[in-house]
Amino acid sequence: MTLNLYNTLTRRKAVFSPLFPDFVGLYTCGPTVYNFAHIGNLRTFIFEDVLKRVLTYNGFAVKHVMNITDVGHLTGDRDMGEDKLEKGARREGKSAWEIASFYTRAFRQDIAHLNIIEPSVWCRATETIADQIALIRILEEKGYTYRTRDGLYFDTARFKDYTKLSHQNLEALQEGARVERNPEKRNMTDFALWKFSPPGVQRQMEWDSPWGVGFPGWHIECSAMSMKYLGDHLDIHCGGADHVDVHHTNEIAQSEAATGKPFFNFWMHGALLNIAGGKKMAKSDENFLTLETTFLKKGINPLAYRYAAFQTHYRKPMEYSEESVAAAQNGLRHLYNQVRSLKTAPTAAGGGLPADFQAKFCEAINDDLNMPRVMAVVQELLKSSLSDAEKLAGILDFDRVLGLGLASLDQDDALPEALRKLVDQREAARAARNWALSDQLRDEIQAMGYVVQDSRDGMQVIKP
RNA sequence: GGCGGCAUAGCCAAGUGGUAAGGCAGAGGUCUGCAAAACCUCCAUUCACCAGUUCGAAUCUGGUUGCCGCCUCCA
Numbered sequence: 441m442t443l444n445l446y447n448t449l450t451r452r453k454a455v456f457s458p459l460f461p462d463f464v465g466l467y468t469c470g471p472t473v474y475n476f477a478h479i480g481n482l483r484t485f486i487f488e489d490v491l492k493r494v495l496t497y498n499g500f501a502v503k504h505v506m507n508i509t510d511v512g513h514l515t516g517d518r519d520m521g522e523d524k525l526e527k528g529a530r531r532e533g534k535s536a537w538e539i540a541s542f543y544t545r546a547f548r549q550d551i552a553h554l555n556i557i558e559p560s561v562w563c564r565a566t567e568t569i570a571d572q573i574a575l576i577r578i579l580e581e582k583g584y585t586y587r588t589r590d591g592l593y594f595d596t597a598r599f600k601d602y603t604k605l606s607h608q609n610l611e612a613l614q615e616g617a618r619v620e621r622n623p624e625k626r627n628m629t630d631f632a633l634w635k636f637s638p639p640g641v642q643r644q645m646e647w648d649s650p651w652g653v654g655f656p657g658w659h660i661e662c663s664a665m666s667m668k669y670l671g672d673h674l675d676i677h678c679g680g681a682d683h684v685d686v687h688h689t690n691e692i693a694q695s696e697a698a699t700g701k702p703f704f705n706f707w708m709h710g711a712l713l714n715i716a717g718g719k720k721m722a723k724s725d726e727n728f729l730t731l732e733t734t735f736l737k738k739g740i741n742p743l744a745y746r747y748a749a750f751q752t753h754y755r756k757p758m759e760y761s762e763e764s765v766a767a768a769q770n771g772l773r774h775l776y777n778q779v780r781s782l783k784t785a786p787t788a789a790g791g792g793l794p795a796d797f798q799a800k801f802c803e804a805i806n807d808d809l810n811m812p813r814v815m816a817v818v819q820e821l822l823k824s825s826l827s828d829a830e831k832l833a834g835i836l837d838f839d840r841v842l843g844l845g846l847a848s849l850d851q852d853d854a855l856p857e858a859l860r861k862l863v864d865q866r867e868a869a870r871a872a873r874n875w876a877l878s879d880q881l882r883d884e885i886q887a888m889g890y891v892v893q894d895s896r897d898g899m900q901v902i903k904p
Numbered sequence: 905g906g907c908g909g910c911a912u913a914g915c916c917a918a919g920u921g922g923u924a925a926g927g928c929a930g931a932g933g934u935c936u937g938c939a940a941a942a943c944c945u946c947c948a949u950u951c952a953c954c955a956g957u958u959c960g961a962a963u964c965u966g967g968u969u970g971c972c973g974c975c976u977c978c979a
Contacts, residue, residue, distance in 0.1 A: 451908095469979075477979085484979035524977075608907055608975075628975095658977085680979025685907090687978090710979065711909085714972070751916055751927065757909080757972065764916055767928035774927090777941060804918095812918045816926035823943095875937055882939080893941045900941085 443498050443806045445491075445676075446755060448684060448707040449605055453808050456706065458675045463501050465670040466492060467704070468559070469662060469679035469687070470506040473543035474528035477550050478728030479745060479760070480713035484680045486746055487710040487754040487809070489556040491678065493841045494805045505669045506559035507662060508547075510540035510566050511645045511655055523655070526644055536644040540566075550731050553742040555843040561669050565661040569647050572656045572664040576633045576649075578698045588624035591635040592651045597627050599693040605707060606685040631690050632657035659690040663703075667695070677704040681711050711757045734765070743844055744769040750811040750842070772844070778822050779846050780902065781895075782832040791829025793837055797821045801838055814838070855901060859888055863901055866892070870899075 443456045458464045468488045471477050477485075495502050511525055529536040551558070565572075576592065579585050584598050596602050636654040637646045646653050666674060672695075679688060688707060695703040715729070735742045748768035752758040797817060804813035821834050839846040855863065866881035882892050885901065893900045 472978080481979045487979090606907085606974085678979095681909090682974070682978055685974050686976090712973070712979070747927095748916085751918095753918075755909095756917085759916065761915085763928085767916060770929085771927055774941095781942065810918075812916095812926070816918070819926055870937085873937075879938075891940070894936070894939085895941070902941095 443494070444808055445706060445708060446808045447705075448709050451607070456676075458500065459673065459705070462499065463503070464495050464676065465674040466495070466502055466504045467662070467666040467670060467674060467677045468504065468506050469677075469683060470508050470562075471543070471547050472509040472524060473540045473547065474524040475543060476728075476730045476732070477547050478730055479734060480728070481680075482550060482554060482731060482745070483713045483749050483758060484678075484710040485551055485556055486554060486749045488678045489551075489554075489843065490750075490754070490809055490811060490841065491676070491708065492557060493843060494809055497802075497805065497841050503561070503670065504557075504559040505561045505563065505666060507665050508540075508544055508562060508564045509658070509661065510544070510564050511536075523643070523645070529644065540564075553731060553736070554746050555743060555845060557843075563665045563669065565656070565665075566645065568661065568665050568668060569656065571668050572660045573634075573647075573649050575660060575664045575667070575694070575698055576656075579633065579694060582697065584694075584697045585633060586626065587651070588622075589636075590622075590624070590638075591632040591654065591657070593625060593630045594633050594690070594694055594697075595626055596629040596631070596690075596693055599697050601696075602629065602689065602693055605692055606689045608685060631659060631686075633660055633694070659687055660694060662687075663691050663695040663698070666704075667699075672699045672703075673701045674704050676706040676708060678708045678710070681709040684709055710754045713758045713760050715760050729760075740765065740769055741772065744772045747772040747775075747844060750815050753812055754809055775818070775844070776846075776849055777902075779832070779835060779849055780900070782828050782835070783849065784900070785828040785832075787828045789829060791827060791831070791833035794821065794824075794826055794830045794834045797824070797826075797834050798837065801834075805841055814841070818842075855890075856888075859885065859890060859901070862888075863892075863899065867899060870894075 444453045445456045446453045466488075468485075471481065492502050492504055511523070523536075525536040525539055528539045532539060534542070548558070576585070579594065580592070584595055585592050586595055587593070634649055634651050634654055634656055636652045637643045643655065646655055666677070677688070677691075684707075692703050731742055731745065734740075735745060744765065745768065748760075748764055749758065751764075751768065797820070800817045800820075801814060804810045804817055807813070818835065818838060821831055821838075824831070826834075836847050862881055862885050866878050866885070869875075869878040869881060885892055890901050890903055893902065
């Protein structure tokens with residue numbers, strides 16, 4: 441079975457084969473930690489998690505590197521404006537370093553809530569400054585750089601395939617249509633490799649360099665870190681679709697200029713999340729919804745968001761609304777109930793994997809991670825005439841990719857002591873056909889946040 | 905202005921030449937002391953619109969309309 445993935449470089453699906461047999465080097469652009477991640481950001485991380493799980497399911501060993509951008513992103517014009525970390529620090533009255541560490545922790549909690557597997561390597565931009573400087577020196581020696589009053593820039597005119605990822609028509613781009621121009625740049629697409637600290641300003645985050653005190657441009661970190669941990673020529677690089685035209689285009693330019701080798705073979709991009717009304721969610725637009733405000737605070741299982749993300753293919757914009765959350769929440773609860781009853785079925789043990797459904801499942805995941813189709817296969821499996829044992833074996837196997845926590849779905853064995861007592865009392869009341877008492881106990885149990893489900897095989901108490 | 909993408913039932917959405925997956929919501933039913941859960945059945949003669957190609961089109965071509973993204977930071 442071959443794995444087909446869509447490659448932004450070629451704009452088509454192609455059979456994926458790694459540079460080394462059975463091993464995949466995966467680099468995914470991580471968060472900029474000056475604020476919480478919003479659920480649009482998290483959609484991309486869910487997509488990347490699915491990719492990693494699918495690679496693993498296909499038998500590849502995956503080395504996954506994710507960066508934490510804790511310096512260097514500017515608020516204004518490309519390479520002009522204010523550093524977001526420093527701005528966030530002023531907003532919250534903390535140091536830039538405190539801001540970075542606080543939001544890094546918050547991000548790791550978010551991905552844990554979404555059952556996203558942590559990368560093999562986390563790396564911080566601020567911990568790899570020396571590597572970034574070394575890479576810039578190579579570019580300087582090879583003559584790709586020039587100096588302006590505010591920094592050291594990469595001359596994109598000297599890199600021949602600059603638009604190979606974005607496929608843009610450079611003549612037609614309109615610099616200054618929306619923002620102020622930087623008159624010292626030779627080409628409008630040129631970007632900063634190193635920015636000088638503004639004269640007379642002591643930044644919280646600044647380093648010495650061969651060109652002067654300052655901080656790295658925001659593209660160089662990904663090149664330096666991916667090469668440091670994965671080598672010069674790598675397999676898959678992922679990120680959000682909004683990175684195609686600028687960030688990833690510049691990464692390719694500077695990396696390939698430095699090494700003379702192709703950078704990554706596959707570039708994959710997750711489409712953005714739109715909030716109802718069709719607008720994208722943007723961190724800089726203060727309109728963002730976080731996992732905390734949208735799910736956790738309302739008592740909604742955050743995995744409902746993971747489930748929701750599976751309803752839309754990763755390359756299509758996803759519509760987000762209260763209604764779609766409710767749909768996902770109901771869908772997930774339904775799935776959990778089905779899996780619970782499979783687990784408690786007397787015939788649940790010892791089932792083999794249903795080969796035909798597994799084949800359909802593989803076909804769907806290996807067709808460019810077609811999760812909507814995977815979810816249809818799941819439903820077909822549950823509705824099929826297979827035995828409970830086979831259904832359970834199948835769905836638990838699929839959950840290696842789904843990551844919806846189906847294996848750890850337990851019934852009432854972990855109930856608090858007080859609850860256990862109520863449940864036993866209610867069982868006794870029902871046996872005595874004392875319906876009034878039984879119903880009253882059911883209300884008390886529900887008040888504790890649990891749901892009682894009577895069935896022929898006995899009562900089940902679950903936490904919804 | 906340039907480049908790119910999208911338009912499928914009340915909502916979300918798969919499907920890229922062979923006659924519309926799946927989920928949510930909704931309707932009816934089975935089971936049950938009741939409820940919940942589960943299960944069964946039903947729910948687009950039709951894929952934004954108009955032409956064209958084809959034996960055959962949601963799927964290909966041309967045009968129209970609408971929406972979105974990138975060209976500022978952004979997942």
